[in-house]
Amino acid sequence: MVTQATTEAIVYPAVGAELDIEGVSHAFDIDGATLPVLDNVNLAIAPGEFVALLGPSGCGKSTLLRLVAGLEKPRGGTLREDEIRITGPHPSRVVVFQDPTLFPWRTVWDNVALGLEAQGILKTQRHRVDAVIDLVGLTSFRNAYPHQLSGGMAQRVALARALVNDPKILVLDEPLGKLDSLTRIAMQSELTALWQRKGFSTLLVTHDVEEALVLANRVIVLSDRPARIKADIAVARPYPRHRGDPYLAELRKQILGLLGLEATW
Amino acid sequence: MSTYSVSDSTAAAPRAAVAFANPSGSYGVGLAASLAWLAFGLSCLAWPDVGDWSRTDSLGIGAIVIAACVLFGTFGADYLGGAGEGLRKRAPWLVALGALFTLWEVATAKFAWLPLPFFPPPQAILEVYTDDLPKLLDSVFASIKLQLGGYLIGAAVGFLTGVSIGWSQKVGYWVHPVLRFIGPLPATAWLPIAFFTFPSSWSASTFLIALATGFPVTVLTWSGVASVSSAYYDVARTLGAKPSFLVLKVAIPAALPHVFVGLFMGLGSSFAVLVVAEMIGVKAGLGWYLQWAQGWAAYANMYAALIVMSLLCSGAITLLFRTRDRLLVWQKGVVKW
Numbered sequence: 001m002v003t004q005a006t007t008e009a010i011v012y013p014a015v016g017a018e019l020d021i022e023g024v025s026h027a028f029d030i031d032g033a034t035l036p037v038l039d040n041v042n043l044a045i046a047p048g049e050f051v052a053l054l055g056p057s058g059c060g061k062s063t064l065l066r067l068v069a070g071l072e073k074p075r076g077g078t079l080r081e082d083e084i085r086i087t088g089p090h091p092s093r094v095v096v097f098q099d100p101t102l103f104p105w106r107t108v109w110d111n112v113a114l115g116l117e118a119q120g121i122l123k124t125q126r127h128r129v130d131a132v133i134d135l136v137g138l139t140s141f142r143n144a145y146p147h148q149l150s151g152g153m154a155q156r157v158a159l160a161r162a163l164v165n166d167p168k169i170l171v172l173d174e175p176l177g178k179l180d181s182l183t184r185i186a187m188q189s190e191l192t193a194l195w196q197r198k199g200f201s202t203l204l205v206t207h208d209v210e211e212a213l214v215l216a217n218r219v220i221v222l223s224d225r226p227a228r229i230k231a232d233i234a235v236a237r238p239y240p241r242h243r244g245d246p247y248l249a250e251l252r253k254q255i256l257g258l259l260g261l262e263a264t265w
Numbered sequence: 266m267s268t269y270s271v272s273d274s275t276a277a278a279p280r281a282a283v284a285f286a287n288p289s290g291s292y293g294v295g296l297a298a299s300l301a302w303l304a305f306g307l308s309c310l311a312w313p314d315v316g317d318w319s320r321t322d323s324l325g326i327g328a329i330v331i332a333a334c335v336l337f338g339t340f341g342a343d344y345l346g347g348a349g350e351g352l353r354k355r356a357p358w359l360v361a362l363g364a365l366f367t368l369w370e371v372a373t374a375k376f377a378w379l380p381l382p383f384f385p386p387p388q389a390i391l392e393v394y395t396d397d398l399p400k401l402l403d404s405v406f407a408s409i410k411l412q413l414g415g416y417l418i419g420a421a422v423g424f425l426t427g428v429s430i431g432w433s434q435k436v437g438y439w440v441h442p443v444l445r446f447i448g449p450l451p452a453t454a455w456l457p458i459a460f461f462t463f464p465s466s467w468s469a470s471t472f473l474i475a476l477a478t479g480f481p482v483t484v485l486t487w488s489g490v491a492s493v494s495s496a497y498y499d500v501a502r503t504l505g506a507k508p509s510f511l512v513l514k515v516a517i518p519a520a521l522p523h524v525f526v527g528l529f530m531g532l533g534s535s536f537a538v539l540v541v542a543e544m545i546g547v548k549a550g551l552g553w554y555l556q557w558a559q560g561w562a563a564y565a566n567m568y569a570a571l572i573v574m575s576l577l578c579s580g581a582i583t584l585l586f587r588t589r590d591r592l593l594v595w596q597k598g599v600v601k602w
């Protein structure tokens with residue numbers, strides 16, 4: 001286990017919640033056999049911290065996020081948000097799923113409004129929907145239906161649908177995975193700015209080591225299934241970060257090594 | 266010189282477009298349609314009828330008036346806007362109809378090539394519409410009332426049952442076997458029992474129509490709700506949705522395309538029940554009118570009633586399609602009726 005101490009104290013705004021993942025294990029039953037997916041995962045996220053999860057495909061990253069969201073109960077261990085045990089979904093922890101899963105029968109605006117509508121506060125908060133649609137740059141598509149959007153646009157709507165709820169913890173499952181590299185870089189700096197302004201805690205799953213290093217305070221590297229924490233690496237660099245930063249390049253080399261890809265960097 | 270040629274070609278372009286939109290071929294079809302209807306009108310007037318029909322002359326004159334309208338419409342299409350465009354589009358059909366009517370007129374009323382009481386001429390059917398109108402209208406209203414009541418009840422009950430089975434396993438446990446046992450039975454098989462047990466034949470028929478509608482609506486609503494992807498529920502739940510929101514705003518809208526398939530199937534099978542119920546039990550409606558006409562060997566009345574019936578059924582289906590298109594604008598590539 002590789003751990004680096006944070007070299008400089010970062011002051012986080014108070015909006016974000018603290019997330020504690022303690023000794024969490026999980027498994028699925030497939031055809032009578034048990035498939036262990038998470039093995040004793042321990043992870044504490046401070047209020048306002050941005051943590052990135054990296055790991056091989058199928059290792060259990062999305063499963064961990066489902067547990068954080070409260071969509072499933074872990075087989076072992078506990079998850080707590082601000083010291084309160086997570087027993088089910090709550091709009092203070094919003095997830096952007098790997099698939100955008102927009103509701104095809106709702107327009108972009110109505111999709112984004114979903115959370116406020118479900119919580120019964122849409123009537124007084126309509127301006128928040130408008131604002132967040134502007135933020136992701138889809139103002140002219142507010143009345144479009146999902147089948148009229150490109151993959152990247154749909155992904156942006158999904159992001160807007162999460163952000164409009166002002167979450168305390170934002171859980172992101174490869175939210176930029178389907179974007180072209182230009183939009184992706186733009187959305188990354190947008191996300192950083194938003195996170196710095198709003199101060200929510202963030203848990204981001206990504207396949208892209210560089211993305212993790214540009215965005216996160218800490219990068220967690222997971223092992224193959226069943227996922228264990230292999231490394232917990234602090235990225236002690238101020239924002240905005242530069243992709244060419246030799247410090248980041250060094251970390252990238254180290255992480256690729258942990259993922260068994262040192263030859264490819 | 267070059268600028269001149271440019272302006273020349275731009276001036277020519279619109280003229281070419283007009284010529285393309287209005288080729289002599291379309292005038293030709295319009296002319297043919299007009300001639301076909303003229304032939305129909307003349308065929309009515311040219312020979313004496315083999316039977317005793319009072320509307321032959323009016324029909325002939327009516328056909329000639331139509332022919333004149335078609336002629337006028339064809340050459341005035343550019344000044345008639347939407348109506349002219351519609352006429353141009355339907356001109357080939359008008360040719361076919363005119364020819365068919367002419368043939369029908371000649372084969373029945375004029376030379377009786379087709380055996381007569383069974384194949385009435387057009388003027389006999391026209392006579393039904395003019396002389397037997399009150400009774401026909403009464404029948405139409407009775408049918409609409411019965412059908413609408415039964416269909417709405419069946420659709421509502423079927424929809425609610427379908428959503429309940431799809432949503433709640435407990436409801437499914439009890440209702441599913443009943444549905445499997447009773448549902449596939451044709452609703453008409455209940456006819457004799459229903460007419461005994463219900464206080465009136467009208468309520469019995471309403472029940473049967475509701476039954477015929479309810480089964481497909483239930484099954485398809487149920488399968489629609491059951492097949493909603495769990496990812497939608499996950500999204501809604503993480504955004505703070507309560508169970509009522511999940512049913513009303515996730516399950517039902519997602520299942521709506523299936524529900525409409527059920528509504529279409531229910532409409533078809535309920536028409537069948539309506540006609541049979543009217544023929545056997547209810548002493549009103551188009552089904553009864555058909556039965557009554559058969560009793561008097563009034564074949565023209567039967568054809569007249571059939572035509573009205575098919576217009577009504579087709580109208581009902583069109584209405585349902587319109588409703589669906591309005592509610593399901595978010596779907597792409599749906600069938601147009």
Ligand SMILES: Nc1ncnc2c1ncn2[C@@H]1O[C@H](COP(=O)(O)OP(=O)(O)OP(=O)(O)O)[C@@H](O)[C@H]1O
Nearest residue numbers: 028029030037056057058059060061062063064225
């Ligand atoms: N509902 C389920 N039932 C059974 N097995 C499941 C279920 N969900 C996930 N799994 C299994 O758990 C393992 C981890 O899945 P998970 O979706 O968490 O992977 P992941 O790390 O997100 O992968 P990727 O990076 O490709 O998205 C996989 O082997 C998968 O087959």
Ligand SMILES: [Mg+2]
Nearest residue numbers: 061062098173
């Ligand atoms: Mg995943």
